Amino acid sequence: MTDTTRPDDPTGTETDRPAVLVPLEVLEGESLPTGTAELLANAHVVLLGYHVLPEQTATEQAREQFGGTAMSKLEEFAGALADAGATVETRLVFTHDERTTIDRLIYEHGCLAVLVPNGTERVESVLVAVRGTVGIDRNARLVAGLFAGTDVAVTLYHVLADDETVDDAETLLNGVKTELVERGMDPDGIGTLVEDAEVPVDAIARHGEAHDAVVMGETDPSVTTFVFGMPSEQVAERFLGPVLVVQRERPADAAGE
Amino acid sequence: MVAPDGSEARDGSSAEVGGPPTDPAGPDAIAEIVDADTGEGELERTIGLSGGLAIGIGTMIGAGIFVFPGIAAGNAGPAASLSFAIGAVVALLVALPTSELATAMPRSGGGYFFISRGLGTAPGAIVGIGLWLGLVFASAFYLVGLGSYAGQVFLEAGIDLPVDPAVPLGVAFGAGLTALSLFGTENTASLQNGIVAVLLVILTLFLSYGSLDALGVFGTESTPERFFPPGGLLPVLQTAALVFTSYLGFAQVATVAGDIENPSRNLPLAMVASVLVVGVFYVVTVFVATSAFGSARLGEFGETAMVEVAREFVGLPGAIAIVIAGLLATFSSANASILSASRAVYAVSRDDLIPATASRINLQYGTPHVALGLAGGPIVVLTATGQVELLAEVASFLHLVMYGLICVTLVRLRRERPDWYTPSFRCPAGLAVAGVGALASFALIAFMRPASIGVGVAVMVTAYGWYRYYATDVELEGRFEHD
Numbered sequence: 001m002t003d004t005t006r007p008d009d010p011t012g013t014e015t016d017r018p019a020v021l022v023p024l025e026v027l028e029g030e031s032l033p034t035g036t037a038e039l040l041a042n043a044h045v046v047l048l049g050y051h052v053l054p055e056q057t058a059t060e061q062a063r064e065q066f067g068g069t070a071m072s073k074l075e076e077f078a079g080a081l082a083d084a085g086a087t088v089e090t091r092l093v094f095t096h097d098e099r100t101t102i103d104r105l106i107y108e109h110g111c112l113a114v115l116v117p118n119g120t121e122r123v124e125s126v127l128v129a130v131r132g133t134v135g136i137d138r139n140a141r142l143v144a145g146l147f148a149g150t151d152v153a154v155t156l157y158h159v160l161a162d163d164e165t166v167d168d169a170e171t172l173l174n175g176v177k178t179e180l181v182e183r184g185m186d187p188d189g190i191g192t193l194v195e196d197a198e199v200p201v202d203a204i205a206r207h208g209e210a211h212d213a214v215v216m217g218e219t220d221p222s223v224t225t226f227v228f229g230m231p232s233e234q235v236a237e238r239f240l241g242p243v244l245v246v247q248r249e250r251p252a253d254a255a256g257e
Numbered sequence: 258m259v260a261p262d263g264s265e266a267r268d269g270s271s272a273e274v275g276g277p278p279t280d281p282a283g284p285d286a287i288a289e290i291v292d293a294d295t296g297e298g299e300l301e302r303t304i305g306l307s308g309g310l311a312i313g314i315g316t317m318i319g320a321g322i323f324v325f326p327g328i329a330a331g332n333a334g335p336a337a338s339l340s341f342a343i344g345a346v347v348a349l350l351v352a353l354p355t356s357e358l359a360t361a362m363p364r365s366g367g368g369y370f371f372i373s374r375g376l377g378t379a380p381g382a383i384v385g386i387g388l389w390l391g392l393v394f395a396s397a398f399y400l401v402g403l404g405s406y407a408g409q410v411f412l413e414a415g416i417d418l419p420v421d422p423a424v425p426l427g428v429a430f431g432a433g434l435t436a437l438s439l440f441g442t443e444n445t446a447s448l449q450n451g452i453v454a455v456l457l458v459i460l461t462l463f464l465s466y467g468s469l470d471a472l473g474v475f476g477t478e479s480t481p482e483r484f485f486p487p488g489g490l491l492p493v494l495q496t497a498a499l500v501f502t503s504y505l506g507f508a509q510v511a512t513v514a515g516d517i518e519n520p521s522r523n524l525p526l527a528m529v530a531s532v533l534v535v536g537v538f539y540v541v542t543v544f545v546a547t548s549a550f551g552s553a554r555l556g557e558f559g560e561t562a563m564v565e566v567a568r569e570f571v572g573l574p575g576a577i578a579i580v581i582a583g584l585l586a587t588f589s590s591a592n593a594s595i596l597s598a599s600r601a602v603y604a605v606s607r608d609d610l611i612p613a614t615a616s617r618i619n620l621q622y623g624t625p626h627v628a629l630g631l632a633g634g635p636i637v638v639l640t641a642t643g644q645v646e647l648l649a650e651v652a653s654f655l656h657l658v659m660y661g662l663i664c665v666t667l668v669r670l671r672r673e674r675p676d677w678y679t680p681s682f683r684c685p686a687g688l689a690v691a692g693v694g695a696l697a698s699f700a701l702i703a704f705m706r707p708a709s710i711g712v713g714v715a716v717m718v719t720a721y722g723w724y725r726y727y728a729t730d731v732e733l734e735g736r737f738e739h740d
Contacts (some may be wrong), residue, residue, distance in 0.1 A: 051368025058365040059300040095301030
């Protein structure tokens with residue numbers, strides 16, 4: 001019942017590996033942050049090198065001049081990820097609008113999550129923010145796919161909503177835990193934490209500091225194109241570590257047009 | 258519709274690590290001309306239909322409504338609306354073949370790209386360099402118009418200036434816009450879309466009111482003057498040649514073809530629709546203007562005649578609305594043309610017709626500083642001449658040569674059917690439309706004043722001379738790969 005493998009598997013590489021998009025502005029000197037390779041060792045990484053150009057510049061023009069340099073950097077990072085165990089696909093895109101590009105690639109590769117690339121010294125414990133029942137399945141696929149069979153400790157975290165009791169929340173988190181265990185994770189490595197907090201974003205960022213990485217969902221289901229400039233980014237800015245933003249299922253007809 | 262596996266067009270773009278390496282220097286097959294990865298990255302298309310329309314309409318509308326009506330009516334009387342209609346027909350005859358070529362070759366560079374690939378290097382060089390300078394002349398023309406409207410602001414504010422500020426202000430705007438394009442990295446597309454939307458609203462209101470008034474709904478019907486000017490059809494055709502500058506924008510859509518999403522649908526739509534929209538606006542504008550004032554009077558008002566027309570109808574608020582609209586419109590025309598001119602420089606430089614340095618991008622700002630300088634520098638100089646009509650006609654001349662050759666290219670490709678020629682949009686009655694389009698384009702040139710023809714021919718001869726001197730070993734016909 002939990003098998004959600006899409007029949008039209010986008011990458012043709014569907015294994016248990018969750019597809020994670022890692023966007024890097026390679027020409028702006030952004031490189032693969034420390035710890036990324038370790039964090040994503042079990043992932044299928046879609047490594048996106050991109051460069052944003054002002055409108056007065058033809059993207060072709062930039063590709064001609066910088067394409068080679070950017071591609072070789074990207075291949076270098078791809079090598080590092082592959083050495084750590086990940087399967088890697090690289091894409092290099094010259095664009096006028098990074099959101100369009102990132103959104104298109106999430107869709108094309110059926111990415112479960114996008115990494116906000118920050119560095120971390122080690123990957124030992126991960127905070128997983130669980131918002132509600134929606135999207136739990138994708139959350140679980142990502143977390144179990146990345147960390148099942150590793151020593152990474154996972155803390156499931158939920159901020160109480162107004163009309164919610166602690167019992168409700170614990171039922172929710174235990175449901176997630178069961179699903180993670182079904183997917184091969186060690187129950188001893190999974191903790192739960194329920195809290196009443198004013199501003200969930202602040203709470204997640206604060207708790208994140210005690211962990212090495214954060215997994216959280218996209219925020220507003222009505223906004224389809226935003227990855228950055230969102231609570232996930234606010235968390236990443238304060239927490240300063242890597243944040244995996246779990247993407248909603250993309251509707252089949254929302255393709256790149 | 259993109260398949261969820263993203264396999265269309267961008268297939269082969271993802272290099273599986275450990276898989277077969279993509280050869281970065283390998284030639285891309287013609288199927289990849291869209292923007293698939295050549296081993297050096299793929300290109301994101303970010304301009305939709307509304308963006309394409311905004312480029313087309315935004316580039317064109319500044320001239321036809323805010324600069325020409327007074328001058329045109331002074332030359333051709335109420336029949337100036339016929340001159341604008343003739344221009345629209347010629348533009349449509351060219352827009353259709355251009356659309357077909359653009360969907361077969363959706364690459365930046367527009368007309369230059371089609372002609373160099375379809376007809377060969379020499380015509381390509383003449384058109385490419387001609388397009389750059391044509392856009393330079395057009396930008397200078399728009400800037401003088403912009404200067405006139407900026408000057409009008411002082412007049413409306415009751416500030417008396419000792420000299421006509423149009424030219425100095427135009428020069429200042431030219432320098433400012435060039436600097437902005439060099440260093441500005443803000444996303445200006447939405448701004449441009451907004452400007453065009455505001456313009457269309459102001460103009461629709463104004464022209465609806467003016468038309469109803471002219472037809473006698475609000476009082477007395479204005480007595481129409483004799484439709485044709487004393488000289489008969491000749492001044493009408495001469496005016497058509499002069500005001501053709503108002504239609505240069507549609508091909509600008511093709512210069513950014515490489516950025517347009519879903520080009521096979523959006524390119525033809527954006528080009529044809531923008532010509533139709535502005536054509537209707539131009540014809541109605543002249544009708545309204547000539548019903549408000551006698552043509553001779555309009556002619557005296559010069560570039561800012563529309564301000565007086567609006568004042569006549571709605572008083573000071575109308576005049577102010579039109580001054581603002583005129584500033585926006587000429588500003589967006591000038592801005593779009595400077596950027597297109599820089600794209601034209603890039604296109605010829607990419608093909609080694611001029612030194613590659615010209616298209617270098619400054620990594621810090623991400624802008625092609627040399628190309629923008631090659632556009633902005635001459636624009637400022639030409640603006641300083643203040644010769645509105647000469648600038649307009651030379652711009653039209655150089656574009657009309659390109660348009661005629663675009664039609665010739667279509668005829669040739671339709672006849673020879675090279676393998677790579679698979680347009681997704683086919684111009685209806687292609688050969689006939691292109692044939693008439695070519696004849697009409699070249700014929701319109703004949704009605705320009707000798708000075709404009711002289712300057713235009715000089716530019717073409719110089720371009721050809723440069724080609725003979727610098728680029729005889731470049732072979733462009735049917736070439737699509739990089740480098």
